[in-house]
Amino acid sequence: MSNNQAARRNWLLWVPLGVVVILAAMFIWALRHGDDRLIQSHWIDKPLPAFDLPAAAADRPGLASRNFGDGQPRLLNVFASWCIPCRVEAPTLAELQRRGVIVEGVAIRDRPEDLARFLGELGNPYHAIGADERSQLALALGSSGVPETFLIDGRGVIREQIQGAITPDMVPDLMAKLERMR
Secondary structure: OOHHHHHHHHHHHHHHHHHHHHHHHHHHHHHHHOOOOOOOOOOOOOEOOOOEEOEOOOOOOOEEHHHOOOOOOEEEEEEOOOOHHHHHHHHHHHHHHHOOOEEEEEEEOOOHHHHHHHHHHHOOOOOEEEEEOOOHHHHHHOOOOOOEEEEEOOOOEEEEEEEOOOOHHHHHHHHHHHHHOO
């Protein structure tokens, strides 16, 4: 074998390593920069889709779209007892309820005993809680996960979507937005 053929053969041995290094660099770059675009519901500025969910908690009624549009703006909170960020936002939802905000709940893929334990531990800020056992309403709303909250105006129109947990620093802004929706 000539020196030229040996050099070419040695170079070809390094190609797979180079490909792996390039792919690793692309992977690391994607992890660091991510995709910070949020998936927005196509229902923003449209009336809630029709739904009628059975009660998820023994001490609260179920939830139906016909109960919205009574002139009172409210929050529609999609949550689950198995959701860690839902535990984080529970005190903030309780604070909003103490300030007079109507908070409606949609419990997705939850068992009644788990939901009862969750509400017993963290409090129950919900006026009504519908059981969305197969996530059908959550999917219809364009929800991308839990927790997720929709601001509904007094006519039953979805005005805003909040993806992730509601935190205490968001309360003043939410109160102002809900007041403007009256």
